[in-house]
Each structure stands twice: as structure tokens, then as C-alpha cells.
Amino acid sequence: MVRTRRTTTIMAQKLQIITNDDFIEEFPDIGTYNQAPAGWRKANEKKIIENYQSRIYYPSHFAYRQLFQYHKKDGGENFKDGYVECALYIFSDKTGYAVKLNYATNKFDYYLFGCDHKYKELSQEGCRKRNITHYGKCYHVNECMECGHIQQYDSSD
Ligand SMILES: [Zn+2]
16 A cells, blocks of 8 residues: 655644743743742633633743642642642733643643733724724724733624
């Protein structure tokens, strides 16, 4: 049997290692290798999907962490023992979600981090005054009332 190779276009991105300084500069609240990022909070699959489905489609960065135990008084999660292995999926709006391998339950635990954006739509006039690009009718510009992040998208409606 002769196999022929199919030629298809596959969209993929190759991971590239960046320096810790560049990483911290881009994501100043990301924490250290053993410290949870700012805004760390428990989540579930539904919450993560709701959080990202209408905004950003895929993460811009990935990081692996071993988070040490934290106590509530330190502003973190009260992990039971040792360190916790987490995969962090980080988005350009400086938020993200983490997946923790929970060996006790043989399931994943999920977390969100960064700002829990509270968006308010800006008018075309408001954008013009602030020198923010606005393309008109189907274009939407939202600003987070918590952190000031600007979200822009075309709804095509
Ligand atoms: Zn925000």
C-alpha cells in the first residue's frame, strides 16, 4: 500500500522560551515560580469557558508552576500539603486560567487569575476624545472599570 502525504495548512504556533525578565515585564502580576498570580481564584470548566468564549480565543503564553502552600491570611489558596503543579494559560489581557493536577481526586482543578474584568462599552464619541480607534456601527470598544483594559471587537451584526 502506498501512502501519499496530504498537503494541508495547519495553523500552529511553536513555543518559544522567553527570559524571566521579559515575562515579568509583560505580566508584572504573574507571581514567581512558587507563587500564585494576582487575582488567583477557584473556578471550573464552565466559568473558564464563559470567561473567554466571547473575548479572546487562545492564550499568548504558557507557564508551568509549582506553587507552594499558601494560607488565606497571605491572600492565596490554602493548599493542603507540599507544592501544587499547575499549568498556566496566560492571555494578552493579563488574565488567565490554571489547570492543577489533583492527585487526590484524579481530576483537574481549575483557577482563574488576573483581573475579573467588568467591561463598560465606550461610545464612538468617547473613543474619539481619548484617541482610541473605533471603526463604527458593528465595532465595539469596551473598557474594564477595574483595570482599564481596552477590549475591541467587530460583532458583524
Ligand atoms: Zn480588568
